[in-house]
Amino acid sequence: MAADDTDLFRPVTPVRAYQRVAEQIEERILSGDLPPGSRLPAERELVNRFGVGRSTVREALRVLQSAGLIRSRPGDPLGAEVLGVSPDNLSQALGRLTRSSVATLGELVQFRMALDAESNRLAARLHGDADLARMREQITRMESLSGSGPASLHAFSEADALFHRAIAEASGNSLLGLCARAVHEAVVEVIEKKIAGVTDTTAWMERSIAHHREVLAAITAGDGPLAARLGRTALHEYYADHVEPETRELLAASVEDH
Amino acid sequence: MAADDTDLFRPVTPVRAYQRVAEQIEERILSGDLPPGSRLPAERELVNRFGVGRSTVREALRVLQSAGLIRSRPGDPLGAEVLGVSPDNLSQALGRLTRSSVATLGELVQFRMALDAESNRLAARLHGDADLARMREQITRMESLSGSGPASLHAFSEADALFHRAIAEASGNSLLGLCARAVHEAVVEVIEKKIAGVTDTTAWMERSIAHHREVLAAITAGDGPLAARLGRTALHEYYADHVEPETRELLAASVEDH
DNA sequence: GCCAGTCGACTGGTCAGACCAGTTGAGTTC
DNA sequence: GAACTCAACTGGTCTGACCAGTCGACTGGC
Numbered sequence: 392m393a394a395d396d397t398d399l400f401r402p403v404t405p406v407r408a409y410q411r412v413a414e415q416i417e418e419r420i421l422s423g424d425l426p427p428g429s430r431l432p433a434e435r436e437l438v439n440r441f442g443v444g445r446s447t448v449r450e451a452l453r454v455l456q457s458a459g460l461i462r463s464r465p466g467d468p469l470g471a472e473v474l475g476v477s478p479d480n481l482s483q484a485l486g487r488l489t490r491s492s493v494a495t496l497g498e499l500v501q502f503r504m505a506l507d508a509e510s511n512r513l514a515a516r517l518h519g520d521a522d523l524a525r526m527r528e529q530i531t532r533m534e535s536l537s538g539s540g541p542a543s544l545h546a547f548s549e550a551d552a553l554f555h556r557a558i559a560e561a562s563g564n565s566l567l568g569l570c571a572r573a574v575h576e577a578v579v580e581v582i583e584k585k586i587a588g589v590t591d592t593t594a595w596m597e598r599s600i601a602h603h604r605e606v607l608a609a610i611t612a613g614d615g616p617l618a619a620r621l622g623r624t625a626l627h628e629y630y631a632d633h634v635e636p637e638t639r640e641l642l643a644a645s646v647e648d649h
Numbered sequence: 650m651a652a653d654d655t656d657l658f659r660p661v662t663p664v665r666a667y668q669r670v671a672e673q674i675e676e677r678i679l680s681g682d683l684p685p686g687s688r689l690p691a692e693r694e695l696v697n698r699f700g701v702g703r704s705t706v707r708e709a710l711r712v713l714q715s716a717g718l719i720r721s722r723p724g725d726p727l728g729a730e731v732l733g734v735s736p737d738n739l740s741q742a743l744g745r746l747t748r749s750s751v752a753t754l755g756e757l758v759q760f761r762m763a764l765d766a767e768s769n770r771l772a773a774r775l776h777g778d779a780d781l782a783r784m785r786e787q788i789t790r791m792e793s794l795s796g797s798g799p800a801s802l803h804a805f806s807e808a809d810a811l812f813h814r815a816i817a818e819a820s821g822n823s824l825l826g827l828c829a830r831a832v833h834e835a836v837v838e839v840i841e842k843k844i845a846g847v848t849d850t851t852a853w854m855e856r857s858i859a860h861h862r863e864v865l866a867a868i869t870a871g872d873g874p875l876a877a878r879l880g881r882t883a884l885h886e887y888y889a890d891h892v893e894p895e896t897r898e899l900l901a902a903s904v905e906d907h
Numbered sequence: 908g909c910c911a912g913t914c915g916a917c918t919g920g921t922c923a924g925a926c927c928a929g930t931t932g933a934g935t936t937c
Numbered sequence: 938g939a940a941c942t943c944a945a946c947t948g949g950t951c952t953g954a955c956c957a958g959t960c961g962a963c964t965g966g967c
Contacts, residue, residue: 405723407949409711421749433918444951446704449920450711453667457712458745465663465919466959476749481742485824487716491679491734494824501767502824509763512906517899563899566743566752566760570828615906641775641821648770648873665920691947702922707949723948724930 408443412451415441420460420473427475431461436470459483482573489577497638499578500630504623504645506571507555511618513562515610522561526607529554530600537596544592547599548579554603558610582633598628620649666701670709673699678718678731685733689719694728717741740831747835755896757836758888762881762903764829765813769876771820773868780819784865787812788858795854802850805857806837812861816868840891856886878907 419425432440437448452471455461459480463471488494494502514522532550536543552575559568602625609618623646631639677683690698695706710729713719717738721729746752772780790808794801810833817826860883867876881904889897 409949417745421745423749435918446707446952447950449704450708450949452919453708453711454715457715458742460745463919464959465957466917468916468918468960470918476745476751478742478746481739481746484716484736484739484742487679487718487734487738488736488824488827491681493734493827494822498822498824501771501822502828505763505767505825509759513759513899513903516902516906564756564759566746566756566832567763569746570760574824641771644774645771648774667920693947704923705921708920710948721948722930723928724946726931726945726947728947 409447409450409454412437412441412443412448413454416451416455417458417460420455420475425473427473429473430469431471431473433468433470478569478573481569482576485570485573486577486580489581495635495638496578496581496630497634497642499574499581500626500634501638501642501645503571503574503578504626504642506567506574507558507622507626508619508649510555510559510562510564510567510571511606511610511622512615513564513567514558515613515615515618517563518561518610522557523607523611525557526554526561526603526610529557530603530607533596533600533603537593537600541592547596551599551603558606561610578630582630585633599625602628616649620646623649667705667708667712670695670699670701670706671712674709674713675716675718678713678733683731685731687731688727689729689731691728736827736831739827740834743831743835744838747839753893753896754836754839754888755892755900757832757839758884758892759896759900759903761829761832761836762884762900764825764832765816765880765884766877766907768813768817768820768822768825768829769864769868769880770873771822771825772816773871773873773876775821776819776868780815781865781869783815784812784819784861784868787815788861788865791854791858791861795851795858799850805854809857809861816864819868836888840888843891857883860886874907878904881907 416425416431425431431437431452434445434448434452438445441448452461452463456463456471459477460474461471462474489499529550533547533554536547536550552572555571555575556568559565559571562568602621606618606621606625609621627642627646631642634642674683674689683689689695689710692703692706692710696703699706710719710721714721714729717735718732719729720732743752743757747754747757787808791805791812794805794808810830813829813833814826817823817829820826860879864876864879864883867879885900885904889900892900
């Protein structure tokens with residue numbers, strides 16, 4: 392132990408007051424002492440309890456709020472509301488990564504391929520009857536929308552999102568679903584308009600419905616590898632025309648490798 | 650269009666002053682106007698430019714800091730430093746999800762299986778000579794550490810992390826690497842001590858080295874599917890004993906399915 | 908008795924001004 | 938030329954104030 396003197400003295404980072412306050416409150420929230428829906432004391436009350444100034448308390452609350460843990464509303468006599476842990480922060484972080492062009496569109500699609508494939512595979516293995524019913528329900532909804540033309544595109548993609556959420560929940564892995572959702576939002580932000588303008592929406596919707604039916608069939612049959620491959624194929628077909636040309640063939644290879 | 654009156658009026662959320670400030674600065678950072686390493690004006694200078702009070706500026710800076718975009722140091726005459734987009738925020742969000750038991754350890758490992766498998770597969774297809782050299786280098790470093798007992802565990806896992814980062818960079822998909830890293834940090838946070846206490850570190854290191862050698866061989870040979878499966882196997886072997894019993898067999902199934 | 912309106916006691920959001928401890932670099936001293 | 942001093946910064950914190958919004962209790966008229 393004495394030989395490893397790199398661990399004896401570590402660089403000391405002064406801990407700011409607002410950090411201590413934020414950590415204490417965050418700890419209470421994560422530990423469950425402050426369940427979602429409960430209220431924090433008023434700011435001026437927190438000032439008394441923590442023995443710091445109001446600006447310090449406010450900076451701490453700001454940090455928690457930007458992390459999506461609490462929400463405050465002016466004039467609310469009950470104090471800030473505890474929201475609990477939400478995935479919004481996650482998708483926010485992913486969104487930043489894409490907007491700063493750390494990640495390209497091709498990388499996003501490829502990333503989502505991996506996530507969706509794993510979700511589908513797990514869902515095929517673990518699904519319950521209720522999960523299947525919810526997926527069927529969304530497909531039915533898509534079918535009823537497919538004739539309405541471009542106006543219903545918004546409702547259609549909502550049904551699509553719900554279908555994928557049903558798969559994610561059936562997979563039993565919340566992380567997969569959350570990340571896939573975040574990436575999906577990031578992708579939509581980048582190319583939604585492009586697709587809406589270029590594509591023949593009716594034909595696109597019908598092909599999309601066909602894909603979803605295939606995936607549902609594979610999941611129902613318990614064929615995980617097939618469901619995974621179908622998920623990749625669908626993403627490739629949707630987005631291949633819109634990614635950067637140099638990554639296009641790589642995406643195709645991602646489908647074939649499985 | 651007129652039929653879809655849900656989009657005509659949207660709920661209005663008053664935008665706080667500190668939000669506007671934070672958004673403006675964040676926009677400049679993400680757009681590249683403020684590259685990493687550059688400096689923000691001093692707080693009192695921002696007060697003048699934005700025409701708001703210092704507390705407002707400070708709350709905005711606090712939000713950006715908690716998002717990992719900037720870092721400020723007391724007494725620094727250059728002002729806050731722009732850090733650029735980093736995955737720290739991502740791993741922080743993942744850590745919160747696990748600590749609040751929204752996501753279990755098993756889900757984390759399963760998630761990382763999907764990411765690592767995809768990274769390995771892509772790396773096998775796209776690697777350059779420099780990537781292979783860096784992987785070899787880290788394996789050599791692990792070998793030199795494997796005899797030193799528990800004291801060098803820290804350095805060993807650092808080499809391990811660098812090995813995986815080399816794979817991620819070889820894969821050409823930054824998102825995969827960043828997420829894998831975030832998940833890895835979250836996992837480490839949960840069970841690092843457990844592993845350090847329970848396991849025979851020397852034997853564990855040697856098995857780990859053997860795994861890494863196999864993965865490197867598969868990548869060098871360009872065998873993507875094999876590299877992917879090896880990645881899953883390695884994770885299963887490392888963590889299977891530490892995840893919740895009810896998810897253990899599911900992890901094993903994740904390996905076999907591929 | 909009930910309902911509408913008023914009013915005051917809160918809330919969070921913002922601002923101004925002050926002080927502190929730390930950093931830095933220019934000037935001073937030896 | 939090296940060491941020291943010091944003033945001009947920085948960010949971190951506190952105080953006290955004001956505003957607009959919210960809400961509950963009180964009060965008026967019916």
